[in-house]
Amino acid sequence: MHIPDGILPASVCIAGYAIAAPVAWYSLRQINRLKDPTEELPKASLLTAAFFIASSINIPVPPSSVHLVLNGLLGCVLGYFAFPAILVGLFFQAIMFGHGGLTTLGVDAVMMGIPALAAYHIFQVRHAFRQKLGKKLATNVFAFLAGALGLGLSAVIFFFLVVTNIPSGFDAQTEQAAVYGLTLAHLPLMLIEGTFTLLLVLFLQRVKPELIERRG
Amino acid sequence: MRFELDEYAYLDSPLHRWEPRFKLIGLLVLIFAFASVKDLRLVPVVLAIAAVLYLLSKMPLSFLLSRLRYPGFFLLGVILLLPFFSGETVIWQWGALTLRQEGILAMLLVVGRFLAIITTALILMGTTPFLTFVKTMRSLGLPSLIADMTLLTYRYLYDIAANLSTMQQAMRLRGFGKSSRTKRLPFVPDLHELRLLASLAGTLLVRSYEQSERIYKAMRLRGYGSEKFKVHPVYASPTSSPATLNTWSGAGLVFTLLVATGLVVAEIL
Numbered sequence: 001m002h003i004p005d006g007i008l009p010a011s012v013c014i015a016g017y018a019i020a021a022p023v024a025w026y027s028l029r030q031i032n033r034l035k036d037p038t039e040e041l042p043k044a045s046l047l048t049a050a051f052f053i054a055s056s057i058n059i060p061v062p063p064s065s066v067h068l069v070l071n072g073l074l075g076c077v078l079g080y081f082a083f084p085a086i087l088v089g090l091f092f093q094a095i096m097f098g099h100g101g102l103t104t105l106g107v108d109a110v111m112m113g114i115p116a117l118a119a120y121h122i123f124q125v126r127h128a129f130r131q132k133l134g135k136k137l138a139t140n141v142f143a144f145l146a147g148a149l150g151l152g153l154s155a156v157i158f159f160f161l162v163v164t165n166i167p168s169g170f171d172a173q174t175e176q177a178a179v180y181g182l183t184l185a186h187l188p189l190m191l192i193e194g195t196f197t198l199l200l201v202l203f204l205q206r207v208k209p210e211l212i213e214r215r216g
Numbered sequence: 217m218r219f220e221l222d223e224y225a226y227l228d229s230p231l232h233r234w235e236p237r238f239k240l241i242g243l244l245v246l247i248f249a250f251a252s253v254k255d256l257r258l259v260p261v262v263l264a265i266a267a268v269l270y271l272l273s274k275m276p277l278s279f280l281l282s283r284l285r286y287p288g289f290f291l292l293g294v295i296l297l298l299p300f301f302s303g304e305t306v307i308w309q310w311g312a313l314t315l316r317q318e319g320i321l322a323m324l325l326v327v328g329r330f331l332a333i334i335t336t337a338l339i340l341m342g343t344t345p346f347l348t349f350v351k352t353m354r355s356l357g358l359p360s361l362i363a364d365m366t367l368l369t370y371r372y373l374y375d376i377a378a379n380l381s382t383m384q385q386a387m388r389l390r391g392f393g394k395s396s397r398t399k400r401l402p403f404v405p406d407l408h409e410l411r412l413l414a415s416l417a418g419t420l421l422v423r424s425y426e427q428s429e430r431i432y433k434a435m436r437l438r439g440y441g442s443e444k445f446k447v448h449p450v451y452a453s454p455t456s457s458p459a460t461l462n463t464w465s466g467a468g469l470v471f472t473l474l475v476a477t478g479l480v481v482a483e484i485l
Contacts, residue, residue: 048365084365
């Protein structure tokens with residue numbers, strides 16, 4: 001889910017950078033408030049690389065297969081490092097494989113990164129529900145929501161941008177219907193993404209709890 | 217470790233010798249000028265500029281073609297529908313299939329912009345060694361945290377990819393993907409398989425995390441985080457003298473900026 005070069009007008013590309021810059025600045029400020037930001041940096045970098053590679057895993061959905069975006073999970077694990085991580089990841093995807101592009105880097109970062117930060121906050125809400133639902137159920141529910149909504153939000157932003165900016169003779173109503181329709185078509189993918197995020201959080205909690213709890 | 221990005225970064229051409237900061241600013245402005253083109257008459261101009269730059273860079277054509285393949289397919293998928301659905305002027309009709317003029321023009325515009333931008337971006341990245349590129353970004357104000365993350369991610373990307381393919385091979389050898397294929401419903405992923413794949417991705421994360429702890433200790437021991445490691449000014453190559461280099465580089469920057477301004481002005485007129 002990347003917007004390639006050439007599709008969006010320059011004004012939208014610049015607006016993308018204009019939104020991405022303050023979000024990056026805010027994330028960096030939150031990171032610098034951590035106890036030891038230099039210690040977190042190599043962890044975040046290697047996890048960024050690992051997420052980048054993990055998103056290439058094929059999930060068999062007969063008769064074909066899908067790729068996961070994993071931006072919800074990225075938010076849950078990396079916290080405020082998620083936004084710079086997505087910037088870096090998208091930059092590599094653009095220059096190595098031509099997914100996305102340099103002009104659309106800002107737009108793509110907003111599209112993937114803001115939902116990732118939202119997923120982080122959604123995942124943090126589990127602490128509030130710990131007593132009501134029990135710790136395990138709360139973690140499960142909010143991990144699923146973080147994964148599903150991370151992807152869902154990205155899909156909404158993606159289709160909105162593509163449909164409204166592709167030069168076309170469609171009227172506003174058709175465009176709106178197209179955005180809704182395409183987003184609804186993503187519901188099954190949201191389910192898969194949410195389930196995968198939930199399973200992965202369960203796995204990490206069993207094997208290496210500090211990976212998801214250290215920012216708790 | 218393979219420096220895949222630096223394959224042609226050490227050729228000798230005017231673009232390789234261009235001072236990296238000037239090159240970065242010049243080409244990025246040019247790319248945005250390309251993106252702002254909306255008039256179809258400017259598309260050949262834009263493509264010609266990109267082609268001349270690519271010829272000047274002396275990189276082989278096969279390099280460009282190999283980079284165009286994947287995004288080209290993606291773009292085709294998105295815009296191939298335009299000529300059939302967008303616009304009112306029908307220029308060709310066969311049954312339910314109609315070709316519309318506005319749609320074709322819109323498609324040509326998008327494809328033209330796309331080719332010009334991606335070629336110029338490839339020139340920028342292909343003629344600059346990756347390390348120099350990051351240093352240049354850093355000297356232009358990229359926060360050090362993002363610069364460091366970029367370098368570290370790049371350094372371990374291939375490592376982790378190799379790790380994943382080893383693990384996937386091990387999974388296949390143990391029979392992953394072979395079982396229960398007959399009784400599966402379409403469009404429903406198998407929960408058991410999903411769980412195994414989540415463990416695969418999770419193991420990848422855990423391994424990377426553990427590796428990062430060792431790397432951090434090694435980095436600290438070598439002085440990471442101390443004030444001594446400041447960014448030095450970057451020059452294209454240590455042998456060329458900075459003074460003469462900057463004259464030509466400056467001229468190149470001014471010329472590129474003029475071309476970019478020309479494009480934007482032509483667009484407004």
